[in-house]
Amino acid sequence: MTLSERLNHIVDLIPPCECLADIGTDHGYVLIHCISKGICNKGIATDVKKGPIDIAIKNLKKYRVINKVDTRIGNGLLPLKEGEADVIVIAGMGGNLIANILKEGRHIANTAKYLILQPMQNPELLRKFLVNNNFKIVDEDIVKDDNKFYHIIKVINGKEEAYGKEVLYYVGKILLEKRHPLVKEYVDYKIKGLEEILKSVPKDSLRFNELAYLLNEFKEVREWLQR
Ligand SMILES: C[S@@+](CC[C@H](N)C(=O)[O-])C[C@H]1O[C@@H](n2cnc3c(N)ncnc32)[C@H](O)[C@@H]1O
The missing domain is CATH 1.10.287 (Helix Hairpins)
Known part of the structure; x- marks a missing residue:
């Protein structure tokens, strides 16, 4: 499976982990890649809509990793239990939506070691939310794919100066x-x-x-x- 440049740069920021949650998974490619490459042992794929989850299930089966991934329908981080995922990816949504997902699921975000965030628009709104809400940015990347810039932000729970x-x-x-x-x-x-x-x-x-x-x-x- 060949990943797009954007997805390639996202997976490059994912550290080795036990359980990776991919929020808004759609096609499921992030989990398929990370399990196939041994970056994570197992995963949780979530999406707010059934259609994308069905696509993810089809792809997870095609690449023979379905037995390692739990698929769940639900809003943001809420389908996860506290401490279930040590790394969480939220990619391919607007910066504002990602900030809202983190706000509503703060108790779950608190229990992850790392969160990898990739806003499609308004990275500035997301960074401001992070810095003002006790998320610490520990690494970042930017990639140009199909003539568009994408920011990728890796965070931990922790304090950062405005x-x-x-x-x-x-x-x-x-x-x-x-x-x-x-x-x-x-x-x-x-x-x-x-x-x-x-x-x-x-x-x-x-x-x-x-x-x-x-x-x-x-x-x-x-x-x-x-x-
Ligand atoms: C553009 S796709 C991104 C797919 C993949 N994460 C990527 O980066 O390529 C956005 C996905 O996020 C899902 N989504 C939107 N809002 C969501 C929410 N609040 N909670 C979970 N998933 C959501 C959509 O249904 C859609 O499948």
């Missing part, structure tokens, strides 16, 4: 610290996008000021990266 600058929630502090090879391209892409949006925002509005401030922070980051 970021001094708004832009850090957008770019990712760890991606900057490690000068990730894609981070400059991402910053350039965001600068271009912000400049474009600003053209259509009234100059005397609060929104204009906020966006202009953020654009300035992005430009400072670009300068820092060029040093």
Whole structure:
């Protein structure tokens, strides 16, 4: 089975574990890969809808790992029992939805060693939620797949200081610290996008000021990266 670039980078951040839970599993590829490669011994595949779970079951059977995976229908982390999964993946959903899933299932998230989160949009909302809610970001990756950027965030339960600058929630502090090879391209892409949006925002509005401030922070980051 060949994984997409996005899924490849997600599985690269998953540490060896006993039980991996894949929340919003859809096709089930993350678990199929991790069990086949011995990254985890067993897994739990969940989805809020029956259709995706049926697809996952079909694929888990096809790749002969169905006996190692429990499949469950339900919302977010709620189909899991506390302490059942030592690593939890929540990938392919919006940053806001992932934050809500963590909020509603906090008692379950608390019992996992690591959570691997991959927002499709608004990574900044998710990072802000994490930092303000006692999740500590311990590693990050960014990947470009099909001409789109995807952030992948690995967290543990633990305290993290609020970021001094708004832009850090957008770019990712760890991606900057490690000068990730894609981070400059991402910053350039965001600068271009912000400049474009600003053209259509009234100059005397609060929104204009906020966006202009953020654009300035992005430009400072670009300068820092060029040093
Ligand atoms: C775009 S797919 C992502 C599949 C896979 N995780 C990936 O990254 O490729 C999103 C999946 O999340 C499921 N989903 C959406 N909201 C959910 C929730 N609150 N709890 C569990 N699953 C959810 C959807 O039904 C869908 O199958």
